[in-house]
Amino acid sequence: MCNIKVTIAYDGTNYHGFQEQRGTRFTTVQGVLEERLFRLAKVPVQVVGAGRTDAGVHARGQVISFAATDWPVPVERTVYALNSLLPRDIVALKAEEVPASFHARFSATAKTYRYTVYNGKWHSPFHRLYSYHVPKQLDLNAMREAARYLEGRHDFSAFRALGTPVKTTVRTLYQARVASEGDLLYIMLRAEGFLYHMARMISGTLLRVGLGKLPVCEVAGILASRDSLKGGPTIPARGLCLEKVEYGGENH
Template sequence: MRNIALKLMYNGTAYHGWQVQKTVSSVCETMEKGLSNVCGGNVKLVGCGRTDAGVHAERYIANFHTESRIPVERLPFAINTHTPEDIVVREALEVAEDFNAILSCQKKEYTYRIYNSRIKNPFYVNRAYFYPKHLDEEVMDRAARAFEGTHDFRAVRSVGTETKTTVRTVHYCRVSRSGDLLELKVCADGFLYNMVRAITGTVLYAAEGKLTPEDIPEILASGDRSLAGPTVPPGGLYMTRLWYEDERLNE
């Protein structure tokens, strides 16, 4: 029995997130069907984390166990012929027996993209949040940095998946601009349900003058979701980087 790790990327617009669900299409279910056709028998994938409906992944790691002897270098092409065009396997690697895509992951980076222009761009539909009023990226960056460190992040999560603790460590949270495109990048040891989208909404509130960057520590300390900004739409969110002990998975 081999343990195979897959490096994936996907456009999540057509899917209700990564996780298999009973009545709607998910990335994991779609991948498992393709893998079963390639490897024979039922294949169960373990993903590096949940992504919500409509969220994308430029980098994603999943693993599965199989008795199939297909060489790893041939697996991406074989799998990609059995999956839709909006999901792509970039590489397959044989990994240690005890490797688990989610439990072995040390930290993750998400990027939220905002198209900040008076005129819409059709190529960013469902791929960036259109915001027509000019945003001050310096104010946004100051607000974003207020989320760095170890905190209880209850104030920026939606009620959903239960967790043992709502304390997380954010290694960095920064905002940058390139032309009309703004990016909020946040790296943490783990994320709560809708946490990045709520952080982004709070950073936008700071840019709109509805709160100041200096208010954010107090908002976090309160644990009160109503004091933070809104949960922004999913189409602007991407999983963009992952860290593992196996360096091959970080490339």
């Protein structure tokens, strides 16, 4: 029995999210991966993903893991074997054998998401699938100030859509940064974990601040309210990308 960790990137445009949904016929990233791994392993393989990205959300550094008895491909050939079978919008970047205790989701200690805003007057046809278009001028300094209020260990209920029940809505947001490069604006969020829609709702709140629709001083109050009607809005999935997943001390 061996346990394999694979880092992947995908364009989420044509997928109904990462996670396979029983009883539906939507194409998911997990579904495509399991189908291709089945072709290699000749037995069913169950894939776990570190982040359950929504429909349309992208990934540059998603991590998956799966256990396989008699995995027929040497681990150093696994990336080649997978890429020869995967559609071109999903790419395997790295494969490693990991201890049996490793679980892509439960072992993760931090995740980084990046939200991309296209801030030019007209949306770029080249960024239209990978960003959210905001033609109005944004106050970056105000957005940066607001982001600092959100960093730290907080109950993020105000930035959570109802979804799968969770034990706790407290999370540590290690970093919330706003950067710009030409017409592109990036919101980088690094946290120990994210609640459902949390990255998009935080990004939506920061955009309201940037547009002058929400004073910076009200952000702490929204966080404290723990009221999801006050946080947000949940801005479009296509702007979001799972950049990186970290695994504590063992540095997997």
